[in-house]
Amino acid sequence: MRKGIKLIFVIWFGMHALYAQNKQLLYDFNEIPQSLMLNPGVKTSEKWHVGIPVLSGLSFQAGTSGVTVNDLFADDGIDFTTKVRERVLDAMTRKDDFSTTNQIEGFYVGFRGRNRPDDYYSFGMYGETDIIVYWPKDLVLLAFEGNGGANIGRSFDLGDLNLRGEMVNVFHFGVNRKLSNDLTVGARAKLYSSIFQFQSIHNSGSFRTSPGQNNVYVSSIVADMQLQTAGVKGFYDILDEDTSTTTKDLTSLFTKRVLLGGNLGLGFDAGFSYNLNPQTTITASILDVGFIYNSKDIQNYTLRGNASTEGITVFLPEDINDVNNDLWQELVDDIEETLPYEENNSGYISLRPVKVYGSIRYDFGEANGRSMENCGCGVNMERGGGKSGIYRNSLGGQLFLMKRPRGIQPALTGFYQKRLGRTLSLKTTYTVDKYSWTNVGLGLNLQAGPVNFYILGDNLLSYRNVADSHYASLQFGFNIISWNDN
């Protein structure tokens, strides 16, 4: 049993690859139980649901607002260094980023209250990895071109270094309540169990080499930089030891961290759905308003201070008696003293990346009764709700906002949803964000008896050449769903 659990965790860990934070296809796709994770106040209709462990919700995404794989690695005969210079160094800015997120459900269960049928309770566990690295333009230029030549006099911005990442296991419990025929609200409490976290998000400073006042060149640096890590050193030490028990030790540490043995945090989600009229619904939700207090396995690195040097300087007669021949080492020591690189173990609080969704949906094309029999239009219709859910078509728009280290990252989506009888529902989206202006997505929800299967694919136009895509995302999952007494 213990081995089985570990195996699941190892698979889970290995599958933490790439997925989308913005799940515009899943949002308000209320035939899919996982839509409750994006809006605790979504209209729920099922009596209960059980996600098939590990397979109920998998989503992968990778995004780059700058260069694509194809831009660099296409077999086009162009010199690789030239491609890097023209398509990366000259084209990308400090606002571009590489991001990757994934989420995998360990388990996910929901049920309607026996005594309060308007309440739908859900709980579960999922793992999430979220990493974003902004393009450190000036630092890359410094490495690529150096501070000499045409860069004499140029100030390199050390604040271009900006990255953040974490892997976290989330235990959650949510309540969804239908307050009236028109209003459904919900909230979800979350307990975060951090596996690792790192961030370097408030850096500032500059490095500049210019003609000196005395000597040929003067190099000046002002730095206020910090990299905070929690939970990283433990894994690093195990890998560094490289013993025969490395795999076992890694698995053991990972399992411990997943099961609340690492740094912990708290958070919540909240949301609502409101019928403006029988055919128009607005929804909104806010997710991951929370924090993790990082106090265990902390290793922080700082570089703070300022230094300026023109090289070894000798002024006569002042230095006539200075016969020390270690002037170079003295110079290096002076710089290290005024610009110390230090390590510390101070705890810190990391905020979860808050996400906000909003949508407006217009339903039309009323279905006949037969085609919607046994459709899962349960509580929100049966109990006198509006006709939402029995319309064949929905048209609307969605807004997604996400807090990133350099500000709010927005995405705007238009969608159309088509319900084909009681078993099949399709949703297509067009999304505009910093990664793509041609993001067309397609989602399918299939209900075969109690078995629910969904698959949602984003940016389908890029499938013509996946390597040239700025953004790729895929979500899918299996659930067992029961409506009423079916």
Place this chain on the structure above:
Amino acid sequence: MKGSRCRLLVVLIFFLFLFNSCSEKQDFDQFEDLSITPTLASGIFYLESDEATINAAGDVGVFYVQTINFDAFNEEFVAERLLEGTIQYELENTTTKRIGIAIEFLDENGDVLDVESFIVEPNMPEVFTRDVFYGPGGRSIDILTTTSSLRIAVGNLSDSTSVSTTSDPKIKLSSGAEFLFRLK
């Protein structure tokens, strides 16, 4: 029945569309061809002396000599990656003295690898510059990569009594370098 077939068709088309992705041929081995060769610039050594100090040394001639440990070039990381470089010297003399300067590049045994010498005329109207190139077509790059210390000697080739009428007369030696490295 007809509806079921229609739905089945929709599902099939959906999956065909979703998984019928393709990609142009990619060659990830190109990364090996990446060339990163930054040019690094730095001030190296600056010496300044007033005329009074030169006169105070009397007829000895050499009024400043110093050997300085200088391992910046022969650090393993630097030595392995240094492709070429130029050391730029700038000399300024507003004193009445003719000055001789010798900069010796010494290896770790103290043996002289190279010498850079200057004779600086008195009351120079403008800054004298000299660029010394190390690398292909220039002096051997090994001079730099094996240099462990610099010996700098500055001597007065004139009398030790004359005084310039210019304000704050000085001899100044500046030096800086630009080196081309191969990081990858």
